[in-house]
Every structure is written in structure tokens, then in C-alpha cells.
Amino acid sequence: MPQLRSGVRIGRPSKRPIAADNTKPKPVKEEEKKTIKKGRKANRKTGQINPVVQKNGRGRKKAAVVSDEDADEKNAVRTTPQEEEKDKNEGLAAAEIKKEKEEEEEVGEKEMDDYDSAGLSADKNLGAEEEGSTAPLPERVQVGSSPSYKIERKLGKGGFGQVYVGRRMNAPVPNERTGPGAIEVALKFEHRSSKGCNYGPPYEWQVYNALGGSHGVPRVHFKGRQGEYYIMVMDMLGPSLWDVWNNNSHTMSTEMVACIAIEAISILEKIHSRGYVHGDVKPENFLLGSPGTSDEKKLFLVDLGLATKWRDTSSGSHVEYDQRPDVFRGTVRYASVHAHLGRTGSRRDDLESLAYTLVFLLRGRLPWQGFQGENKGFQVCKKKMATPPETLCAFCPAPFRHFVEYVVNLKFDEEPNYAKYISLFDGIVGPNPDIRPINTEGAQKLMYQVGHKRGRFTMEEGDEEQPKKKVRMGTPATQWISVYNARRPMKQRYHYNVADVRLHGHIQKGNEDGLFISSVASCQNLWALIMDAGTGFTHQVYELSPMFLNKDWIMEQWEKNYYISAIAGANNGSSLVVMSRGTQYIQQSYKEVNGQLLCPVVLDFLIRWWSWTFCIRVKAAFVLSVPRRKPADETQETLRTSAFPSTHVKEKWGKNLYIASVCYGRTVS
Numbered sequence: 095m096p097q098l099r100s101g102v103r104i105g106r107p108s109k110r111p112i113a114a115d116n117t118k119p120k121p122v123k124e125e126e127k128k129t130i131k132k133g134r135k136a137n138r139k140t141g142q143i144n145p146v147v148q149k150n151g152r153g154r155k156k157a158a159v160v161s162d163e164d165a166d167e168k169n170a171v172r173t174t175p176q177e178e179e180k181d182k183n184e185g186l187a188a189a190e191i192k193k194e195k196e197e198e199e200e201v202g203e204k205e206m207d208d209y210d211s212a213g214l215s216a217d218k219n220l221g222a223e224e225e226g227s228t229a230p231l232p233e234r235v236q237v238g239s240s241p242s243y244k245i246e247r248k249l250g251k252g253g254f255g256q257v258y259v260g261r262r263m264n265a266p267v268p269n270e271r272t273g274p275g276a277i278e279v280a281l282k283f284e285h286r287s288s289k290g291c292n293y294g295p296p297y298e299w300q301v302y303n304a305l306g307g308s309h310g311v312p313r314v315h316f317k318g319r320q321g322e323y324y325i326m327v328m329d330m331l332g333p334s335l336w337d338v339w340n341n342n343s344h345t346m347s348t349e350m351v352a353c354i355a356i357e358a359i360s361i362l363e364k365i366h367s368r369g370y371v372h373g374d375v376k377p378e379n380f381l382l383g384s385p386g387t388s389d390e391k392k393l394f395l396v397d398l399g400l401a402t403k404w405r406d407t408s409s410g411s412h413v414e415y416d417q418r419p420d421v422f423r424g425t426v427r428y429a430s431v432h433a434h435l436g437r438t439g440s441r442r443d444d445l446e447s448l449a450y451t452l453v454f455l456l457r458g459r460l461p462w463q464g465f466q467g468e469n470k471g472f473q474v475c476k477k478k479m480a481t482p483p484e485t486l487c488a489f490c491p492a493p494f495r496h497f498v499e500y501v502v503n504l505k506f507d508e509e510p511n512y513a514k515y516i517s518l519f520d521g522i523v524g525p526n527p528d529i530r531p532i533n534t535e536g537a538q539k540l541m542y543q544v545g546h547k548r549g550r551f552t553m554e555e556g557d558e559e560q561p562k563k564k565v566r567m568g569t570p571a572t573q574w575i576s577v578y579n580a581r582r583p584m585k586q587r588y589h590y591n592v593a594d595v596r597l598h599g600h601i602q603k604g605n606e607d608g609l610f611i612s613s614v615a616s617c618q619n620l621w622a623l624i625m626d627a628g629t630g631f632t633h634q635v636y637e638l639s640p641m642f643l644n645k646d647w648i649m650e651q652w653e654k655n656y657y658i659s660a661i662a663g664a665n666n667g668s669s670l671v672v673m674s675r676g677t678q679y680i681q682q683s684y685k686e687v688n689g690q691l692l693c694p695v696v697l698d699f700l701i702r703w704w705s706w707t708f709c710i711r712v713k714a715a716f717v718l719s720v721p722r723r724k725p726a727d728e729t730q731e732t733l734r735t736s737a738f739p740s741t742h743v744k745e746k747w748g749k750n751l752y753i754a755s756v757c758y759g760r761t762v763s
């Protein structure tokens with residue numbers, strides 16, 4: 095039985111169209127031609143790429159001398175791993191798929207009667223903000239075999255839990271400062287009606303079972319339910335790094351931040367070595383030990399509620415890559431670009447968030463702070479992608495820039511070289527570990543294990559490979575990008591690997607069966623064809639043209655009230671343009687550009703958020719369409735696969751998600 099810790103998932107985005115910058119006729123350039131539907135009024139600049147709407151968790155941090163804007167941005171948005179898994183699995187068995195194989199060509203079809211109502215539950219928790227409980231806390235706490243505690247001052251509050259000091263009642267003399275018998279402990283309360291507890295104790299408990307007490311993770315001594323609350327009894331810690339920075343006039347010394355870097359990398363290494371990714375690395379979640387104890391210079395990482403597995407426990411293999419652009423987990427300010435893009439979390443994400451944490455502590459600000467409004471998450475992500483390490487770290491010592499360069503270039507399943515990252519900061523920290531502002535014992539142990547001298551972190555000769563220059567786009571790959579929309583049950587069929595000569599037959603057969611083409615793509619001069627009964631079109635024409643786009647034919651169809659509804663270009667220069675009547679469009683233009691102008695990462699957004707149809711090859715065409723009315727919010731998923739996603743399509747059909755668009759082209763992995 096999964097134990098869930100759930101919370102706020104981002105609301106579904108509305109699929110607002112993007113208005114063209116300028117649809118008025120303009121001089122035609124060599125590489126850039128734009129065609130506008132005749133007789134229509136020029137479009138105005140009215141919109142932007144529709145953002146991922148990222149709702150924040152509701153928690154505010156203590157002692158905040160920050161603006162509301164800051165406080166909101168720092169809160170974590172979370173969907174539990176189990177919640178996601180459940181979403182993925184529900185309804186998978188629902189669809190019975192017909193499949194016919196014709197030579198190399200493939201066809202798949204989802205019949206209308208495959209409907210299973212469970213399939214729509216994929217987004218049933220979406221958009222719901224967790225309400226805080228107002229139930230009074232118990233006066234005394236006693237869970238499992240724990241001593242009794244009196245609740246004292248509040249230590250902090252997050253989106254899920256409230257943390258208080260628990261003072262042991264009837265404490266023996268002498269009093270212990272730490273451990274299960276400690277006079278003071280931290281008590282983390284989560285109300286049993288909180289969504290994180292729908293399925294029993296908070297998910298975080300499981301993670302603490304696996305990680306609690308490991309290097310840099312506080313020990314949990316007791317846990318259990320008392321009345322309305324799930325309560326965790328843990329070692330009491332001191333201020334967070336955010337508190338320290340905030341109480342020190344928003345500054346922190348370079349040596350202190352370098353020590354934090356060194357120790358935090360070693361803590362992440364430990365967590366990762368146990369198969370987990372933390373998922374919400376930020377200054378608020380790094381705590382120092384209790385002041386006045388031997389741990390006061392020791393660094394801890396708390397809040398394991400967003401931790402996920404990067405490695406499968408039984409097989410030991412890396413989890414599979416997936417991308418769900420509508421799911422965001424983490425804290426907007428510190429999240430990795432991959433997290434913004436909805437990519438499955440892996441070790442690289444914790445390190446990227448750590449890099450942002452370090453730059454924040456050092457510089458007091460990150461370049462993407464200050465965005466406001468619904469599309470904040472999107473703006474932040476765009477800014478992160480557009481900020482090269484040299485700009486981000488312009489006023490930081492070189493090791494910080496090198497660290498950023500290394501971590502933003504990590505591949506999804508790449509093993510980070512923790513020792514190398516630690517060694518970057520060697521020149522900044524003092525030689526004597528005993529007088530460093532932060533205890534770096536964990537990092538020293540790690541370096542010792544990998545064969546470096548105690549005390550110093552310098553890498554061995556020859557290990558000083560230069561960090562890669564900023565190439566934060568990942569490795570180029572040629573992939574299928576398929577977008578799925580939640581729809582009422584309908585018939586959908588796909589064909590792929592279709593040669594020119596077979597195209598007409600498939601389209602004709604589809605039309606006879608009441609299907610219209612909804613999307614086309616080309617891979618190695620063979621076509622992929624998606625046909626379905628849910629397009630709303632009344633008539634359809636298409637043209638397979640040996641040239642990229644046959645302007646005259648398109649203009650002719652525009653005159654007859656057909657609008658471009660699907661388009662693809664093949665490597666051999668031919669193009670397939672489908673035009674339909676009964677579309678939602680009232681205005682349309684298309685623009686040919688040089689395909690190289692497209693930034694591959696932006697494609698993630700283009701295909702996800704823009705209601706334009708386009709095809710990518712050496713040349714590309716953007717078709718800009720103004721719809722009659724604002725499209726409703728939709729549940730949507732995007733996949734990138736190296737092969738045509740025939741298996742995935744069937745899984746999606748099982749969840750009543752239908753292919754809305756498909757294309758094949760150069761992306762990044």
C-alpha cells in the first residue's frame with residue numbers, strides 16, 4: 095500500500111494561442127518567408143508562450159524579512175512519486191488495441207468503446223491546494239515508545255508540516271542534548287487529513303527510514319500517530335542557511351559558502367549512494383546543528399518529502415527517463431531546468447539546485463528572482479536557460495562557475511564526480527579543517543575514500559580536466575515528440591513508416607471510417623499519419639508536394655475557407671500539408687524559416703504550449719492560427735522517444751489521452 099505525501103500539483107495550463115509578432119505582409123527575405131491568409135485583418139501582438147502555471151505550496155518560512163514575492167517563490171510545489179506513479183498506471187489495462195501490420199508500416203487504433211472511466215483519473219488531484227489544518231496540537235506528545243514531550247516554541251513551518259520544540263517531561267539528570275533521550279527534540283506534525291496522509295503516514299517517513307541518521311540527515315527517533323496528527327520525533331537542529339544569511343544582512347563569506355559547497359556535495363553523495371534524490375535542495379532545507387552543541391558547525395539536509403528514487407532497489411538500474419511538462423516538483427527559485435521541464439528527477443537535479451543555492455548565498459540574489467504572476471515558473475525557467483554560467487557567476491570566484499558548468503552539463507543518468515566537484519573549492523577553504531566555519535568532515539571522509547589526502551581536497555594530477563563550456567542543451571538527438579490531450583473517448587488511428595504511394599490509400603480508408611487527419615510527421619522520408627474522429631472538421635484536403643510548401647495551393651484553399659491543420663516536411667524536400675474546414679481558426683498565417691534558427695530546448699515549449707503546427711527540418715514552417723475562442727484548459731502530456739511511440743500511444747489511450755500532435759526532429763536528450 096503506498097504511503098502518500100501529496101500536495102499541490104500545478105494547475106493545468108490553458109492552451110492559449112500565441113499571436114504572431116506581426117502578420118502583416120513584410121518584405122520577403124531570402125531565408126524567411128511568411129504567408130498570410132488573404133483578406134484577413136493583420137494579427138496583433140497580444141500574447142506569449144503560454145506558461146506552465148506553477149502554484150506554490152502555501153508554506154511561509156519563519157523570520158522572513160523578505161517580500162511576499164520572495165516568500166512565494168521559495169515554497170515547494172510537490173506531487174509525490176507515488177501519486178505520479180498512480181497517475182501513470184491508472185487505466186493502463188483499459189484499452190484493447192487493434193493492430194495491423196503492413197510490411198514495415200505500422201498502424202494502431204483506439205476504438206471509441208475502449209472507454210474506461212478510471213482512465214480520466216490521471217488529473218483528479220490537480221490544482222487542489224492543500225488547506226492547512228486548524229486542529230489544535232496536543233498538549234503533550236507521546237508516540238510509540240517515546241518519552242512524553244511538552245510542546246514549546248515553533249521551529250518552522252513548511253507546506254506540509256509544522257515543527258516545534260518538544261521538551262522532555264520528567265527528564266533524568268544529567269540531561270542528554272541529542273539522541274532518543276534528549277531533553278529537547280524537534281517534533282514534526284502533519285495533520286492526518288492533509289493530502290500527504292491520504293494513504294496513511296506521510297511519505298517522508300519512508301524516506302527517513304531509509305536515510306535517517308546517514309551523513310547529514312537528522313536522526314528520527316520515534317514516530318506515530320496521536321489524535322489528529324502524525325508526529326515524527328527527531329534530533330533538534332539549529333538555524334537554516336537561509337536564516338544565517340538573513341540574519342547576517344543577506345551576506346555570507348566566500349569561505350563559508352565554499353565549506354557549505356564541499357559538505358553539501360558530500361551529503362548529496364551519501365543520499366544518492368542510497369538510491370535517493372532529495373528533490374528540494376535550497377537554503378531553507380540545509381540546517382546547522384543546535385547552537386552550543388558539538389554539532390553547531392555541522393550541516394544537515396532536512397525535508398525529505400520530495401525525495402524520489404533514482405535507482406531501482408531490486409534491479410539496481412537507473413530509473414527510466416520520462417518527461418511530463420505539466421508536472422513540476424520543487425521550489426521555483428532553485429529548481430533545475432530539467433525539473434521545470436517536467437523531466438524525471440535524477441542526481442544531476444540536486445546538484446544543479448545546490449549550485450543555485452550557493453550562488454544565492456554568495457551573491458544574495460539569483461537573476462530569475464522577481465518574476466510575478468501566473469507564468470512565473472515559465473519565466474524563471476526561460477531565464478535560467480538563458481543565463482550562462484559565466485553570467486550567473488560573474489561576481490563569484492571561479493570554482494563556483496566551474497561547479498555550475500559541470501552540473502548543468504550532467505546527463506540524466508550520468509554519475510556525478512562528487513570528489514572532483516569538492517576539489518574545486520580547495521583553494522578557497524582554509525587548510526586547517528578544525529577552524530573552518532562549517533564542519534567538512536563528511537567531505538574529507540569522501541575524499542579519503544576516493545584516495546585523496548586528508549584535509550585538502552585537491553584532485554590527483556591529470557584529473558584536472560577542464561569543465562565543459564556552457565552547453566546546457568544536452569546531447570543532440572533525433573526524436574519523436576508526441577503530445578497527448580485528454581479527450582472524451584474517440585476513435586484514433588496512427589500509421590507510421592508510410593511511403594508516399596501508400597498515403598492516399600490510408601487517408602481514403604480513414605475518411606470512409608469517419609476519420610480526419612489530425613497530425614502528420616515525417617521520419618526518413620516516410621510519413622506518420624494520425625487520424626481520428628474527434629477533430630471537429632467537416633471537410634479536408636491535403637497535398638503532397640515535391641517542394642517544401644506550395645504557396646499557391648495553400649492560398650487557393652484559404653480562399654475556400656480551409657485552414658492548415660497539419661503539416662510536415664520530409665528530408666527530401668517534399669511536404670505534406672493538410673487543410674481542413676470546420677477548424678476553430680479565424681485567421682492564419684505561415685512563416686518559413688531556416689530550421690537552424692530554432693533553439694532545440696525551446697522546442698519543448700513550442701510543441702507543448704503553442705497551438706501552432708510546425709515542421710522541423712533544414713527549413714521549418716510555423717503556422718500561426720488565431721482561434722475563434724480561447725481553448726479550455728486541457729490535460730496534456732508530452733513524450734520524447736527515439737522510436738515512434740507506438741507502445742506509449744496505447745498506454746495513453748488507456749488513460750483517454752489521445753495524440754494531439756506528433757513531430758520528428760532534432761532535440762536534445
Ligand SMILES: Nc1ncnc2c1ncn2[C@@H]1O[C@H](COP(=O)(O)OP(=O)(O)OP(=O)(O)O)[C@@H](O)[C@H]1O
Pocket residue numbers: 151153169170249250251252253254255256257280312328329330331332334378379381396397398399
Ligand atoms: N529537526 C529540526 N530541527 C529544527 N528545525 C527544524 C527541524 N526540521 C525542520 N525544522 C524547521 O521547520 C521548517 C519546516 O520543516 P520541513 O521543511 O521539514 O517542513 P515541510 O512542511 O516539509 O516544508 P516544505 O514546505 O519546505 O517542504 C524547516 O525549514 C526548519 O526551519
